[in-house]
Amino acid sequence: MLRDPRILTGSIIALVVVVLAILGPLFAPYGENEIVGKPFTMEGGPLGTDYLGQDVLSRVLYGGQSVLMIAVLATVLGVALGLVVGVTAAYVGGWLDELLMRGNDVLLAFPQILIALVVLSAVEQPTWWMIVLLVGIAHAPRVARVARGVALSYVNNDFVTAAEAIGEPRWRIAMFELGPNLVVPLLAETGLRLTYSIGTVAAIGFLGFASNPNAADWGQMTNENRLALLVQPWGVLAPVILIGLFTIGTNLIADGIGQRAAKGA
Amino acid sequence: MSQTVTEELRCRVEDLRISLPARGVDVVDHVDLTLKAGEILGLVGESGSGKTTTGTALLGYARTGAAISGGDIEVAGHKVRELGPAQVRAIRGVTIGYVPQDPSSALNPSIRIGAQLRELLDLHDIGTPEERGRRIRQILPEVGLPNDEAFLRRYPHQLSGGQVQRVALAMVFLPRPQVLVLDEPTTGLDVTTQGMVLRTLEELCRRFDVAALYVTHDLSVVATISNRVAVMYAGRLAEIGPVKQIFTNPSHPYTRALLNAIPHLHRPFALTGIPGRTPAPGNRPPGCRFNDRCSFAVPECSAEEPPDVEVSPGHFAACIRTDALPAWDPTDRVVADTDPRRDRKIILTVSDLDIFYGTSHVVHGVNFDLAVQEVVALVGESGSGKTTISRCVGGIHDNWDGTIAVDGEPLATAARKRTADQRRRVQYIFQNPYLSLNPRRTVEQILVRPLELFGVATGKAARERAAQLLEDVQLGESAMSLRTNRLSGGERQRVAIARAIAVEPDILVCDEITSALDVSIQGSITELLNSIKAERHISMLFVTHDLALVRSIADRILVLQNGRLVESGLAADVLDRPQEEYTQKLLANTPTLDRWMDTSH
Secondary structure, X not given: OOOOHHHHHHHHHHHHHHHHHHHHHHHOOOOOOXXXXXXXXXXXXXXXXXXXXXXXXXXXXXXXXXXXXXXXXXXXXHHHHHHHHHHHHHHHOHHHHHHHHHHHHHHHHOOHHHHHHHHHHHOOOOOHHHHHHHHHHHHHHHHHHHHHHHHHHXXXXXXXXXXXXXXOOHHHHHHHHHHHHHHHHHHHHHHHHHHXXXXXXXXXXXXXXXXXXXXXXXXXXXXHOHHHOOOOOHHHHHHHHHXXXXXXXXXXXXXXXHHXXXXXX | OOOOOOOOEEEEEEEEEEEEOOOOEEEEEEEEEEEEOOOEEEEEOOOOOOHHHHHHHOOOOOOOXXXXXXXXXXXXXXXXXXXXXXXXXXXXXXXXXEEOXXXXXXOOOOOOHHHHHHXXXXXXXXXXXXXXXXXXXXXXXXXXXOOOHHHHOOOHHHOOHHHHHXXXXXXXXOOOOOEEEEEOOOOOOOHHHHHHHHHHHHHHHHHOXXXXXXXXXXHHHHHHHOOEEEEEEOOEEEEEEEHHHHHHOXXXXXXXXXXXXXXXXXXXXXXXXXXXXXXXXXXXXXXXOOHHHOOOOOHHHHOOOOOOEEEEOOEEEOOOOHHHOOOOOHHHHEOOOOOOOOOOOEEEEEEEEEEEEOOEEEEEEEEEEEEOOOEEEEXXXXXXXXXXXXXXXXXXXXXXXXXXXXXXXXXOOOXXXXXXXXXXXXXXXXXXXXXXXXXXXXXXXXXXXXXXXOOOOOHHHHHHHHHHHHHHOOOOHHHHHOEHHHOOHXXXXXXXXXXXXXXXXXXXXXXXXXXXXXXXXHHHHHHHHHHHHHHHOOEEEEEEOOHHHHHXXXXXXXXXXXXXXXXXXXXXXHHHOOOOHHHHHHHHHOOOOHHHOOOOO
């Protein structure tokens, strides 16, 4: 799989960003909230200071963990939910399929970020798990559509009928007969969903709904420092570049896997 | 067969070589063919033999990834390899026609018949507009269709299946081609439609003096339609000669092995397969390519490529052992028919079976029974309900009324409502082994699961048993850890058979289990089923559209038409002395090798 140049490049880029986010705090020259100079100047570290005079480089190194973690958890949640709904709809079929998929269509009609904003502005203090939940649930209908489509091409295959004919329990058919066939196509979908998760989580941060307003967070940083974009662009650019790189990396992986799946590898 | 072959050479292929440049291997090499006007040359071979590749090469076409890399191709005076793309396009469809599998699929469902026929002539700018109309009106009666304005204004879906095929054939002959390449045109068609297509093709080829290359895997079709036959194996011609010579004095061991794998309609024939696998391009053995599977091979066979030996005038075999082959006598493979006085201990009874799909009633009041260690064949054309009946017995289709009883114990409609023991006793084998085995699971997982599910064996015992089963179906234990996508079609079907017999069933329901496979593999699977039946005392319900195959495997036969049982009885009785008009029609349309059985020909 790593011989595919796309998957290899994507993996390297994504890995570099992840490592940076995880190990970043160890190498940060200053503390997360340490004031190192006047705001929006090139004092302190090489990337200058932010709106409070904190060191941008250090905040970037500190601020990746929360974004990536929330994004990954939200993706896992969304894919798991979507998978259950999609495979159930495809395998059981009939009225349940109709019910699930029409309900799904209703959810799809809501803009992903809108639901999140409605809930987050309604609560007093957003917590990280709320964001995971909201982003994850917003993904589920999209994953469900894909999972149903893929599962549908297998549910009428003779190997499923053969398992039915010997009386294999239905959950075992879903898990062991359908499941393995869904892995590769859904891996591609997962990669895509992860990309969207990062985008959404960063957007939520940018709009100011962070669980901890003082903490460093790539999404939040773009919001905090946007006023001085012309004077001290690094406060916005540094986190944006990292988010962009990670998105490109995961997208490359997803694309590569998707193409391999299409070729039947 | 009217012999109107003239001496006019229409097509000449010399030393043809087609290779895969990316891998540097040859798919086809050293192929020499000639076609005379009014002649049909049958090119037979199994999958991977390069027969279709050779056929399309006449049109100057090689599939993506392959290239015609050597040799001369001359079609009706055109040197195809020297033509530019535009020139090749100009002769395709006009001078040299191509008929694909299921010719009617070439018709556009949203264009009227008349417009489609005319389009072809317009495209190649043949004749004046009035002439085009006249030609269309002339050709339609030739294929047995009306040529009035009302007919021309119809759409393909308004015609019957047979008529659509006829239109497609008319389309092929409309530009008066000089050479035709027919690529399995009747594969997948019903016997009656196939019979019609073959008769029409033969007649038109003779009438219009066309030289045709008929590419197929079906030797019985070739025996019916062609003047000469070429047998291809692993990219080379093994044998070529007049049809009578090929069938009465086959002189290449491969041809003989193929003939031994083909059932005959009027004699019960002990079928045998060919051991081993057809070698893929790049893996072909040195010397004679058949040497590793040949029972007549001597060490010299692998030393160098055999020359073409002229066995009799115009009959060549690429084999150095032609002198060593015994005289060909197919009758010594004939076995005894089922003894009609045999005791029948009934195990499966089907009575008053009515089957529905939604609200449509597809099978009407069918009654039959099956005895222990007996094979009952369900035959009929598509839509006759034969597969549907078998699916009800297997509990896969549950919308039916009536009684299906095993040992007097009535079965529930759906498999899930039956007891575990009832499910175990009836096992179903599917037509297409590419769909019936999960591509993501290993052979071991596939075989062990039913053993565990029915509590036959677990853990190590189950694995040992799976290994034994693989030996029983002649696959070998080494296949255990493979995923099924690493196996060939025949090997997959063996795994499917192993899965079915794993739980010691009493009844096997076999749904067209050989029809997706090559001839030689069909032969070996039939051999395997016969031995399973004898050793394990298993009864089988054998669904097939191939009447000849019935004679080699079944004791009794049930003929179905539109969901009704029209005739039943011992296989020998029904096939030799059919009472019903429908059975007679089916038999008359079934291509067969029987006419070559008597060596006195």
